[in-house]
Every structure is written in C-alpha cells, then in structure tokens.
Amino acid sequence: MEALLSSTTFPVKRALYSPPSDKPLQFFPTKINLNRPQKSSHSVQKNASFSLSLPLRISASAQTAPSTEASTSSSVPSEMKAWSYSEYGAVDVLKFESNVAVPEVKEDQVLIKVVAAALNPVDFKRRLGKFQATDSPLPTVPGYDVAGIVVKVGSQVKGLKEGDEVYGDIHEKALDGPKQFGSLAEYTAVEEKLLALKPKNLDFAQAAGLPLAIETAYEGLERAGFSSGKSILVLGGAGGVGSLVIQLAKHVFGASKIAATASTPKLDFLRSLGADLAIDYTKENFEDLPERFDVVYDSVGQCDRAVKAVKEGGSVVVLTGAVTPPGFRFVVTSNGEMLKKLNPFLESGKVKPLIDPKGPFPFDQVKEAFSYLETGRATGKVVIYPIP
Numbered sequence: 001m002e003a004l005l006s007s008t009t010f011p012v013k014r015a016l017y018s019p020p021s022d023k024p025l026q027f028f029p030t031k032i033n034l035n036r037p038q039k040s041s042h043s044v045q046k047n048a049s050f051s052l053s054l055p056l057r058i059s060a061s062a063q064t065a066p067s068t069e070a071s072t073s074s075s076v077p078s079e080m081k082a083w084s085y086s087e088y089g090a091v092d093v094l095k096f097e098s099n100v101a102v103p104e105v106k107e108d109q110v111l112i113k114v115v116a117a118a119l120n121p122v123d124f125k126r127r128l129g130k131f132q133a134t135d136s137p138l139p140t141v142p143g144y145d146v147a148g149i150v151v152k153v154g155s156q157v158k159g160l161k162e163g164d165e166v167y168g169d170i171h172e173k174a175l176d177g178p179k180q181f182g183s184l185a186e187y188t189a190v191e192e193k194l195l196a197l198k199p200k201n202l203d204f205a206q207a208a209g210l211p212l213a214i215e216t217a218y219e220g221l222e223r224a225g226f227s228s229g230k231s232i233l234v235l236g237g238a239g240g241v242g243s244l245v246i247q248l249a250k251h252v253f254g255a256s257k258i259a260a261t262a263s264t265p266k267l268d269f270l271r272s273l274g275a276d277l278a279i280d281y282t283k284e285n286f287e288d289l290p291e292r293f294d295v296v297y298d299s300v301g302q303c304d305r306a307v308k309a310v311k312e313g314g315s316v317v318v319l320t321g322a323v324t325p326p327g328f329r330f331v332v333t334s335n336g337e338m339l340k341k342l343n344p345f346l347e348s349g350k351v352k353p354l355i356d357p358k359g360p361f362p363f364d365q366v367k368e369a370f371s372y373l374e375t376g377r378a379t380g381k382v383v384i385y386p387i388p
C-alpha cells in the first residue's frame, strides 16, 4: 500500500483511504468512536441550501409488516432524518427530510443505526427512473450500501444482536423490488441474511464502501469460472467495482496475470492494486494488444470490444451496456454469506477498501456526492460519512 502513495500521480488532495491496520493512509483527524457514532461537524441544520421544511411525512409502515421485534432499543426515535425523492429525475429531485418515519422491522430483519453509507451508480440510475417497471413505489430513500450498529432485532433473527457492528447491501435484488427505504437515512431495516459483522480492522466509512461493489466483483468472477492461474483483463479498473475485481482476482482467486484499463493519471493506482499491466485507454485500444485473456471483466460498457480480447472459450462478464456474445450480463444479488467468506481477506489487509479522496462526503453533501459519482470519474467508492 505504501506504493500506492509513493508512486501515484493521481491528483488527490488526500491520500486514498485504507484500513487502520495499514496506518499510513489514515486521514480522519480523530478516530471514530465505534460504539457511539459522532455527530457530524457539518450539521445538516447549518446548511442553508437544504429544504428542511418539506411537509411530506414518509411512512415506512405501508411497506413493512407489523413490527415483531424480539428486542428493542428504547432510544430509537419514531422519526429520522433522511434523503428522499418523490419523483424521478436529476440530482435536484433529492430532498432532505427531517421527519421520515423510522422503518419497522420484519421478523427476519434488524434495524440499523446508520453510521456510514456509500453511493453506487445504480442509485442514480434508479433515481433517473431507469428501473421504474420493477422499482418500489415513490417516495424513495436511496442507498444500497450501509455500515452501522444494530439497534433492534426481529423475532426470527438468530445471529445478530443489539450493538453488533454490521455492514451490507440492503437490497437483495438490485433492480427487482428494491426497498423503499434505503441507507441514506439515520436508520434502515435490513434482512439479517444480507449482513455480516463489520471486519474488525475497518471503520464504518471503509466498510460502507464495500458491500455492493465487492459482491458484484466476486459474483462476476465466480460466474466467469475464474480460478487460480487464469489471466484477466479488467475494463474500468479504477472504479468502485473494478478496483475490487483486481484485488479479488489477485488475492482471493490467484490470477496469473491481471491487466486493467484507466485514464493516464490512474495507471499507478491500477498497479498498486495488483495489476501487472496498466492500459491507458486514452492512448491505446486494449483489443489491439497481441495478448488474449481467459476472462474479460467489463465494468464500463464496452462488450463489443471486450469480446475481441478474450481467448477462445473464455468468459466476458458484463455489468452494463449492450451484450455481444459470448459476453454475459448479470445483476448482483446481495449476500451476507459472501461478505463473511471474504472477511479474512479484509481483516488480513490483503483486500482493501478504497474511498475516493474527494470523500467521505458528510450527510449534508449527499447531492454533491451524487453529482461527483455521476461524472463517471470516481476512484474507488464515494462514501457518505458521518450520518448523524
């Protein structure tokens, strides 16, 4: 990880984030108190650009079954602060609300006091209305990724208890009936099976950046039949998913060779993640290289070109855009067991969470965070922290 700092030419104002076990990359001025989430120094009430007086009171109870919790923390309020939108559209449809009903938990769910969340492209694609046919009803509290503390458990919850520090992607199916009430809120209700205990060496901001991206990276590699000794080309290696595909391919699957694409300033970053060959897509076409790969993992939407770089009989994993055979596309399924399986690689520091150096964005800057993610230039994950 030292190499990441010393060799990068990436124009960052702060070091890229890395787990506390690596010490050199810490940039929070103070350590997060894991048991008592700190109040944001960027209090939402102080931000004049906020619309705090919206009359809308969003109720979660229409979506969820009557509460059947076995254990309840008396300190959970009935209302919370949250970001939401009542119509599909650009970033301006996002409104800050201060009186959203705290979701009730179903019997297989826990209620999480959210400490940190992260944004994914699916959040803005969903907000733009691209998945209307299978979306939950408006208004929507966006947010898939969460890290926080369990404050209430449903009656059928077996493995989690109040006070547990957890993380996960709260929507089992990313596009098919995602919850109405996501993680960009003070509280969110999540099925136990979608969660795992937060790796001990990671703080909440680091953990929040992992779930959807690492589950996508892992599921794609598995579906491609990736295994030890195989080579891979990762298109979009500096993004939230791509940066984890490189790390998993190297440290979990045992890749023989990893090539990845990014723009000029991010080539050292690719190498620091484990890429043997960093390809500058502004200067060369990856499909013109003489080499062919066992797997091409396309997180950019270049399948028509990706299929030219794969060996005969190899696999092309596609996350977005049109699919050209033999490419195949899948949509990630949230899976707490997968996070548990990857836990040793995270706790050993082999696989590292990467927070974009423009963040973490405090809760009052969720719109700015979305606008940044929507440029398509993020490096690693866009994280929201702290959440009051």
Ligand SMILES: NC(=O)c1ccc[n+]([C@@H]2O[C@H](COP(=O)([O-])OP(=O)(O)OC[C@H]3O[C@@H](n4cnc5c(N)ncnc54)[C@H](OP(=O)(O)O)[C@@H]3O)[C@@H](O)[C@H]2O)c1
Binding pocket: 120, 121, 122, 174, 212, 213, 216, 235, 236, 237, 238, 239, 240, 241, 242, 261, 262, 263, 264, 266, 281, 299, 300, 318, 319, 320, 330, 331, 332, 373, 376, 377, 378, 379, 380
């Ligand atoms: N199907 C699924 O289940 C699933 C799951 C997760 C994500 N996705 C989709 O996968 C895509 C990637 O997600 P993400 O979270 O990784 O996005 P992201 O973090 O926003 O990706 C940003 C990165 O993409 C890189 N990039 C942009 N154009 C590129 C190009 N032509 N060649 C190489 N790199 C390029 C950028 O690097 P530069 O600045 O160097 O260009 C930037 O670092 C999104 O469309 C998302 O919706 C699908």
